Amino acid sequence: xELHVLIVDDSPAMRNFIRRVLDLxxxxxxxxxxxxxxxxxxxVLEDHWVDAVLxxxxxxxxxxxxxxxxxxxxxxxxxxxxxxxxxxxxxxRIQKMLTLGARGYVTKPFAPETLRDExxxxxxxxxxxx
Amino acid sequence: MxKTRVLIVDDSAIVRKLLADALSGEDxxxxxxxxxxxxxxxxxxxxxxxxxxxxxxxxPRMDGLTFLKKLMHYQPMPVVVISSLGQAGCQTTFxxxxxxxxxxxxxxxxxxxxxxxxxxxxxxxxxxxxxxxxKAPIEPLVKPDPPPPAPILGGSTVIAIGASTGGTEAIQEVxxxxxxxxxxxxxxxxxxxxFSLHFANRLNEICPMEVKEARxxxxxxxxxxxxxxxxxxxLLRKSASGGLHVSVQDGxxxxxxxxxxxxxxxxxxxxxxxRAVGVILTxxxxxxxxxxxxxxxxxxxxxxxDEASCVVFGMPKxxxxxxxxxxxxxxxxxxxxxxxQLARIAR
Numbered sequence: 001x002e003l004h005v006l007i008v009d010d011s012p013a014m015r016n017f018i019r020r021v022l023d024l025x026x027x028x029x030x031x032x033x034x035x036x037x038x039x040x041x042x043x044v045l046e047d048h049w050v051d052a053v054l055x056x057x058x059x060x061x062x063x064x065x066x067x068x069x070x071x072x073x074x075x076x077x078x079x080x081x082x083x084x085x086x087x088x089x090x091x092x093r094i095q096k097m098l099t100l101g102a103r104g105y106v107t108k109p110f111a112p113e114t115l116r117d118e119x120x121x122x123x124x125x126x127x128x129x130x
Numbered sequence: 131m132x133k134t135r136v137l138i139v140d141d142s143a144i145v146r147k148l149l150a151d152a153l154s155g156e157d158x159x160x161x162x163x164x165x166x167x168x169x170x171x172x173x174x175x176x177x178x179x180x181x182x183x184x185x186x187x188x189x190p191r192m193d194g195l196t197f198l199k200k201l202m203h204y205q206p207m208p209v210v211v212i213s214s215l216g217q218a219g220c221q222t223t224f225x226x227x228x229x230x231x232x233x234x235x236x237x238x239x240x241x242x243x244x245x246x247x248x249x250x251x252x253x254x255x256x257x258x259x260x261x262x263x264x265k266a267p268i269e270p271l272v273k274p275d276p277p278p279p280a281p282i283l284g285g286s287t288v289i290a291i292g293a294s295t296g297g298t299e300a301i302q303e304v305x306x307x308x309x310x311x312x313x314x315x316x317x318x319x320x321x322x323x324x325f326s327l328h329f330a331n332r333l334n335e336i337c338p339m340e341v342k343e344a345r346x347x348x349x350x351x352x353x354x355x356x357x358x359x360x361x362x363x364x365l366l367r368k369s370a371s372g373g374l375h376v377s378v379q380d381g382x383x384x385x386x387x388x389x390x391x392x393x394x395x396x397x398x399x400x401x402x403x404x405r406a407v408g409v410i411l412t413x414x415x416x417x418x419x420x421x422x423x424x425x426x427x428x429x430x431x432x433x434x435x436d437e438a439s440c441v442v443f444g445m446p447k448x449x450x451x452x453x454x455x456x457x458x459x460x461x462x463x464x465x466x467x468x469x470x471q472l473a474r475i476a477r
Contacts, residue, residue: 002173030173049172049204076203079196 002030003123006048008041008055008067009034009085014108018054018085018115025116038062042070045077052123054115057086057097065100072101081122085115133160134259137180139171140164140212141189148238149184149212152248159255168197175205182258184210184251185231187222195225202230208258210251212237213325220328227298232261232441236322250322253386257295257414261441273336277309277465281473286374287313287405288350288366289468290398290425292391294320294413296441298329300461301411302336305355307465310338313472314350316358316366316376318394320387320413323360330357346378358389365397374401385417391445395421404429407471409464410455412440416448423454431471432456433464 005022007015015034022029033048035041037059045053053071057064064084071077081103086093089107097105103122106115136159140146146164153159162178165171167189175183183201187194198209209231213223223234233254238247289312293300297319308315321329330343333355342348344356344364356376358364363384365377384390391410395418398406408425410418412435426432434446434455439462449455459467 003169004172047204049176049200051169051172076199079199 002028003052004031004033004048004050005029005119006033006035006041006044006050006053008036008038008053008059008064010036010056010059012036014056021112021115022119025112025119027116027120038064038067038070041067042077045071045080050080052119053080053082054085054119055082057084057088057093065097068097068100068102083119083122085110131158133158134182134255135160135162135178135180136182136184136255137162137171137174137178138164138184139166139168139189140184140186141166142186145186145212145238148247149251152238152251153255155248156252159252168194171197172200175201175207180207182208182210182255184212184235184255185226186212186237187226188214188219195222195229198226198229198231202263206230206263208232208261208263210235210254210258215324217328220325223325224298224328224332230263232258232263232295234322234325236324249386253414257442257444260414260444261295262443274306276338277307279309280312280469281476282311283313283472283476285405286402287407287472287475288374288398288402289313289315289407289409289472290366290395291315291317291409291411292319292395292413292418292421292445293317293411294387294391294415294417294442294445296412297321300435300441302333303461304409304411304464304468305333305337305339305341308337308339308468310353312339313352314374315339315355316344316350316364316394316398317355318358318364318389318391318418320389320391320417321360323362326357326360330355333357344376344378346376348376348378350374350376358394361388363389363393365393366401367397368401385415387415387417391418392421396424399424399428399430402428402430405475406430407468407475408432409434409468410446410449411435411461411464412442413445414442415444418445419448419452419454422449423452426454426456431474433467433471434458435464436460 039062104118334341341355439460
């Protein structure tokens with residue numbers, strides 16, 4: 001099984017880094033798509049069947065919080081697991097993102113294993129949103 | 131001729147093999163791959179480009195309905211649902227039909243033999259391959275407003291409805307919009323045994339009329355719909371008291387089908403003559419066309435679903451070709467057509 005993912009971050013360097021981490025993680029990554037904000041991410045998700053979304057929170061145009069909100073309200077996209085990858089480590093923020101439907105939360109900077117483990121865990125949970 | 135490419139999605143290796151073996155003798159069908167879970171299935175769908183999917187809807191890792199929603203969004207294709215006969219399986223199956231799956235087959239094993247599988251699977255896949263995909267309504271079902279009452283008819287009148295591929299959704303569309311005081315309705319839908327019971331119960335919850343899977347001897351009366359049970363023919367009969375009842379019986383398949391629409395329509399033609407309305411809806415094949423012609427020749431009013439609204443324009447096409455249909459109409463107008471034909475009978 002190949003894993004198809006979408007990486008959403010306004011920093012190209014961070015998107016590259018996450019991509020490298022996934023490549024080296026031992027996971028079999030197929031399609032690895034990128035978007036620089038929530039709006040772009042939604043456009044990509046309209047056409048591409050991905051298994052997971054990794055998203056930053058603070059981004060121009062549409063931030064990660066709104067992306068989660070829109071995905072949760074979408075009949076198809078709401079079943080795609082979302083993993084938040086953010087520098088924000090405040091408890092309130094983490095809780096908020098999880099309440100909005102995020103399956104996991106990784107704070108930057110992160111150890112490569114942490115990202116991999118959180119991603120695998122967020123995939124495994126099945127879909128309770130139906 | 132280009133073969134129809136089939137992908138089998140099932141978590142059980144045994145079932146994958148049974149399904150693939152059942153198709154091995156068919157010249158026009160080719161199993162291009164199998165997948166044990168939705169993740170592998172997604173990869174194979176994108177790389178192998180199958181025409182039809184058989185889908186086990188109770189799988190680990192990602193439930194089949196979620197997978198089906200995504201499939202219909204990203205890569206719409208005809209799906210034959212392979213389901214267990216359990217309560218949960220039946221419910222999930224009807225949800226899958228609502229999301230756009232076009233055929234259903236009972237999982238082999240248990241009461242459903244490998245011989246029957248061989249007979250039915252290829253036919254279901256051919257029907258699915260011929261299906262026109264609807265834009266799947268992902269939002270939950272909304273009950274329409276209660277329809278106005280039907281015209282009051284002196285004497286008994288019967289409505290007979292037959293359907294196959296795409297029929298579960300079409301029949302629901304029609305029955306939801308018929309009033310509670312409608313004359314008795316008999317329905318034959320090609321559907322496996324056990325699923326017919328769940329189909330009837332589900333309709334009973336959302337339709338103004340009482341809907342019930344028919345048992346032998348059940349009486350037909352105003353406000354009641356009887357659905358032929360899977361694997362049995364259903365015929366209309368006159369009771370000693372003068373009322374109507376159905377006979378549910380075994381017998382050879384007619385047009386490869388049991389229940390057969392032809393068998394039911396013919397019984398209605400013989401018994402009711404002009405005091406009946408016959409309706410033939412979406413479905414592969416020709417079952418029901420001859421029976422509908424018999425009804426028309428006996429003086430009944432007959433309606434066929436039009437091509438544009440059919441999932442498979444087979445049975446209605448054949449009926450129209452034979453001259454059996456008084457009226458050809460889109461699905462959304464079938465309820466109104468039935469009511470106006472009743473009004474004509476009343477005059």
